Amino acid sequence: MNYWLMKSEPDVFSIDQLKKDKTTWWTGVRNYQARNYMMKDMKPGDQVLFYHSNAEPPGIAGLAEITKLAEADLEQFDKKSQYFDPKATKEKPIWFCVQVGFVKKWPQMISLQELRDDPSLKEMLVLQKGSRLSIQPVEKKHFDYLNKKAKA
Numbered sequence: 001m002n003y004w005l006m007k008s009e010p011d012v013f014s015i016d017q018l019k020k021d022k023t024t025w026w027t028g029v030r031n032y033q034a035r036n037y038m039m040k041d042m043k044p045g046d047q048v049l050f051y052h053s054n055a056e057p058p059g060i061a062g063l064a065e066i067t068k069l070a071e072a073d074l075e076q077f078d079k080k081s082q083y084f085d086p087k088a089t090k091e092k093p094i095w096f097c098v099q100v101g102f103v104k105k106w107p108q109m110i111s112l113q114e115l116r117d118d119p120s121l122k123e124m125l126v127l128q129k130g131s132r133l134s135i136q137p138v139e140k141k142h143f144d145y146l147n148k149k150a151k152a
Helices: 015-021 030-041 112-117 140-151
Strands: 003-008 023-025 045-054 059-072 095-111 135-139
Touching: 003 059, 003 140, 015 023, 015 045, 015 059, 015 095, 015 135, 030 095, 030 135, 045 095, 045 140, 059 140, 095 112, 095 140
Parallel strands: 003 045
Antiparallel strands: 003 135, 023 095, 045 059, 059 095
């Protein structure tokens, strides 16, 4: 099993929306490294820290899990979508997405500042200078630590 942090702006798609919908396809990712994580590394059952970015404050709002392997992101073919890619074809898609399912909303979000202030988390990718990927791997020790901290 792998562990991930996936970022979403809460006014675009929040943990509350995922709770309501139960699952969603994680569409609109247009970064090759993040796409490759979804295509090659994410498997059903992998656990996800659901991170609200561009929020006040930004931070981890809860847990999700990967429920289906990557498939072509249909928005790349939709000319009306902001994620349309004219180079993509149904025969040769460029962009992929996984399905994500709701697990739990934490009683209180763990803010980015709290993450930064905790010496146990200093190695997390989300805290590294210049790390802006919307999808990033998380070490099991950090995932477990944060899950325990959220329950405290």
